[in-house]
Amino acid sequence: MKVFRLSFLFLLLCGSAVAQNADSVMFRKLFDEALVNGNSYQNLEYLCKKIGPRLSGSANAQKAVEWTKKLMEGYGFDRVYLQEVMVPHWVRGEKETAKILVGKTQISVPIAALGMSVGTPKAGVTAEVVEVQSLAELAVLGEKGLKGKIVFFNRAFDPKPIETGIAYGGAGDQRRSGPTTAAKYGAVGAIVRSLTGALDDYPHTGTTLYLPDGKNIPCAAISTKGANRLSTLIKSNPSAPVKFYFKQTCQHLADVLSYNVVGELKGSDKPEEIITIGGHLDSWDLAEGAHDDGTGVMQSVEVLRILKATGYKPKKTVRAVMFMNEENGARGGKKYAEEAKRLNEKHIAAIESDEGGFTPRGFSFQSSPALVRMIKTNWQSLLEPYQASSLTVGASGTDIEPLGIVPGVVLIGFRPDSQRYFDIHHTPADVFENVNRRELELGGAAIASLVYLIDQHGFPKN
């Protein structure tokens, strides 16, 4: 019996080694296809250069919907379809202007209206400016200190966290909730330091969240150099109050019918089980939405193309989803989850790539530490040669989070290196030229490899 048991153990170990080896061979095939015959870079070039900025509700957003649908049809995916979703339609209007007013001196500074902001009156807003570092300071200053003023939120990015997303999270309340909180105390405008650790002249746009009470004040992002200048002038003029002037003509138009764009490779064994990979098709209006999130969208399409090109027949259905409206409403993601629920779809996993097309680091799992431990034990060594083996508990992505309403789905965020992302995030610098071909391709291949593992083995159970 002892001999038998040992032989059995030996066979088990061999079986495991053979499976591991087959996985490793498949990984190499997927990476080779991405690196040698990759299409994502040229597709991204088209999206950025031939279509360009594509904020929800815009004509370009519609062009992007039509083009990505055609692109996936051209690849011969098993099913390509549109999913209707009503989206907000906010427009920036004319280029914003802003000036710091110190006595008779006027100093122009670069601003950009925050997404979803109301415009100013035609003559602009001019008022004394009050600098704060946190929302908590507003309560201390109260209506007495803020009524009729422009509030200037100037808390900087914390340079210490290694992941820049942590600094973004730490400063983000100023943009999201600063303006509405200032409005409560009677402020007439809000200026927010751009959410970046870089020191330059780009204002970084991004959505501000208004309360439904209708007390909305115009708000804009100011470049970090502009913010430093404003802060210095306030500090060096303690007796004479510094004023600020800004004008913007942004407005909300009626909601527009738009679409998530979906492509599928149908599962050969369990077609009812679905693995979704996605990014968002909409982008801010200031640039080409290259890293945010053209790269994620084109990687998602590429994952299906790579799998198909290597001749791999997925057991489960693998779906690439180009979500609409992540930037200012996240309605595409919500709609996708509602439809999944309504149709009783069995989602096994969803992976989002929405942190830029930078060199891969790994994946974060919005799941239990126990599952991540098992994933590391079983799969980490396979990812190591591809430098994408950082597997952690963490956030997934705005578009797939609503899918959490579907029981049993594992939500996963693709994690590229984070160092450069917030230099260009939501600025005119988010252009195709700032994407590196190999970094983009390695990301697509890493996602394809994880999809392959989930498809072949399901998530590890021990």
Add this chain to the structure above:
Amino acid sequence: MKVFRLSFLFLLLCGSAVAQNADSVMFRKLFDEALVNGNSYQNLEYLCKKIGPRLSGSANAQKAVEWTKKLMEGYGFDRVYLQEVMVPHWVRGEKETAKILVGKTQISVPIAALGMSVGTPKAGVTAEVVEVQSLAELAVLGEKGLKGKIVFFNRAFDPKPIETGIAYGGAGDQRRSGPTTAAKYGAVGAIVRSLTGALDDYPHTGTTLYLPDGKNIPCAAISTKGANRLSTLIKSNPSAPVKFYFKQTCQHLADVLSYNVVGELKGSDKPEEIITIGGHLDSWDLAEGAHDDGTGVMQSVEVLRILKATGYKPKKTVRAVMFMNEENGARGGKKYAEEAKRLNEKHIAAIESDEGGFTPRGFSFQSSPALVRMIKTNWQSLLEPYQASSLTVGASGTDIEPLGIVPGVVLIGFRPDSQRYFDIHHTPADVFENVNRRELELGGAAIASLVYLIDQHGFPKN
């Protein structure tokens, strides 16, 4: 006794945990200093913008020597000195010109003389061009096929390896040994496809190795787009031979006295034991030598600055070395090793940063797998939060390799992410603007952390 033994084991484990915790606290201090008060980025800006290209023997190389010496003196390092070294003095001369000649059609293509190449005759070289993919093909073609011809080495970078340095290694023989090998068969010139995976108009220079036999032919790098064009024209004109014309006025001048620049923090406990960190101060003449190797040089200075700024008193002597002449002779590295040997210096470790100032991945150790296993066991978890935990057996750096003649030294290469390096390597695009502040700073902090561990604990013994 059993209780005693267990208690002893417990105390040992606690001691180890305390040490680990102290290390982790120190790591955080080093990274905070680098990220909050970092100097390397502004120092690099000075080196790139105020000094600029600094090929060995040039006036700029001398300026860089003087400025880095002053910089380190300004930081109050314990000892700053110059180490004399005679270096070659090669100059490019006028901008090169090159044309593909097909019948009466002339097509200009971008070339750059390879470093150390001889010039062409005044009228340039014009000859039929023969494309090869490897040096082995030359032996097959022989004198009959090559005499009087220009050899065009066109083997492309292999896109499949994840580390781009592997592709560079795989294609590099064409640049290093292609021209001399072609000369043996009577070729009159050599054109080498630029050593990059990118497809663009930059010719990438770099040293070619001539044999001492004096049979030197002029040679140049051609941009990858130019190479593709030339190859296509050759293939589409099988009956009419395609000719190539190029002219370059580069030449060798007399050797020049130059210097390695050395700064030290003196060890408080074992000052005779030395840990060296280095990069090379010289750079190619086509651009600012930002990633190659301004970043490595400025990180080396920064390591000493960070250690000092945190109040850390190293037990061993920590030395930053700005090596001269890595690019076309590596004489600074050889001189440093010779002096170390002559003075009987006890070098414990040497770390080189010469793969660009990109986001850190880890370190490679030119040592036994057994040592790397022990280093991983003891130190990898400390580096993981800083995303610099890839610890492998591998190459170190051109400048520190000669130090291998000193017994017991461990040679270490800092390994940043490799994806973008060869896009700009040895081209006019290697400029300050292509360096990301945080990536650079994280690299300096990662090196400082490793230096701290070696200084505190020596290399692990089990």
